[in-house]
Amino acid sequence: MRDLSADHALLSLNTATVRKQGDLLAIVEACARHGIRAVSPWRDQVAAVGLERAVRAVKDAGLALSGYCRGGMFPADAAHAQEARDDNRRAVDEAAALGAPCLVLVVGGLPQFSRPGSAPSKDLGAAHAQVEDGIAALLEYARAANMPLAIEPLHPMYAADRACVNTLAHALDICDQLDPDRQGSLGVALDVYHVWWDPELSAGIRRCGRDRMLAYHVCDWLVPTKDLLLDRGMMGDGVIELRRIRCEVEALGFAGFVEVEIFSNDWWTRPMNEVIETCITRHRTIV
Numbered sequence: 001m002r003d004l005s006a007d008h009a010l011l012s013l014n015t016a017t018v019r020k021q022g023d024l025l026a027i028v029e030a031c032a033r034h035g036i037r038a039v040s041p042w043r044d045q046v047a048a049v050g051l052e053r054a055v056r057a058v059k060d061a062g063l064a065l066s067g068y069c070r071g072g073m074f075p076a077d078a079a080h081a082q083e084a085r086d087d088n089r090r091a092v093d094e095a096a097a098l099g100a101p102c103l104v105l106v107v108g109g110l111p112q113f114s115r116p117g118s119a120p121s122k123d124l125g126a127a128h129a130q131v132e133d134g135i136a137a138l139l140e141y142a143r144a145a146n147m148p149l150a151i152e153p154l155h156p157m158y159a160a161d162r163a164c165v166n167t168l169a170h171a172l173d174i175c176d177q178l179d180p181d182r183q184g185s186l187g188v189a190l191d192v193y194h195v196w197w198d199p200e201l202s203a204g205i206r207r208c209g210r211d212r213m214l215a216y217h218v219c220d221w222l223v224p225t226k227d228l229l230l231d232r233g234m235m236g237d238g239v240i241e242l243r244r245i246r247c248e249v250e251a252l253g254f255a256g257f258v259e260v261e262i263f264s265n266d267w268w269t270r271p272m273n274e275v276i277e278t279c280i281t282r283h284r285t286i287v
């Protein structure tokens, strides 16, 4: 297990963590000032400043990426299928331009939520099938662009609107189905917030192997949780056994960044410097 206590060389900041405090250029500047070496930006934050400026800012600051958020939202009705396909291809292109090591996929839930305007459906089985078909189709495009796809299983509370892949085992089943010879082009983004509760987590991590573990995200689970989406905790403020999970991930040989990803109505009200400094401290002492 790697020792994080001496510095924060392995810390990556998911830029949504401070999205309310500044635009991507301000976040990149703050990361550079705090000696953070990597970020994981969101598409809307990149779009807000323009892809070219974002690429230049990241490069000028000497930052690496730990991922790019996000592609996915595959379930759609027939009228929105083309939109889903084109949007995901653009996400791959942007990830490649930014030099991301992978494109994170939040796969989508029922079509009316994944692709607004789609005809309402309660057919979760059909959504599962569309997710698998969507990843299969995108995988060809992503392989040509040399951009690995990282399926992020989301907590089951998001099954309807964000992702109907809710366990690590389900994500790995899709990987095995679509990439049986493990070409390195398909894997998972493991976010402790989504998987910490799963009694099969340790077995799933071992099943990943190093080649399918493409990204590792940390935050904490607060009790009580006041908002389904925007009440993630700072590492150490909740109940997730962070060090044990990281130990299991690193036992695979995972050598990537530890990405801090916190969507929080609480932390979004605090100054950017305070949030970043707290992330650094907790990274060294808790993660």
Ligand code: ZN
Residues within 6 Å of the ligand: 152, 189, 190, 191, 217, 261
């Ligand atoms: Zn995540």
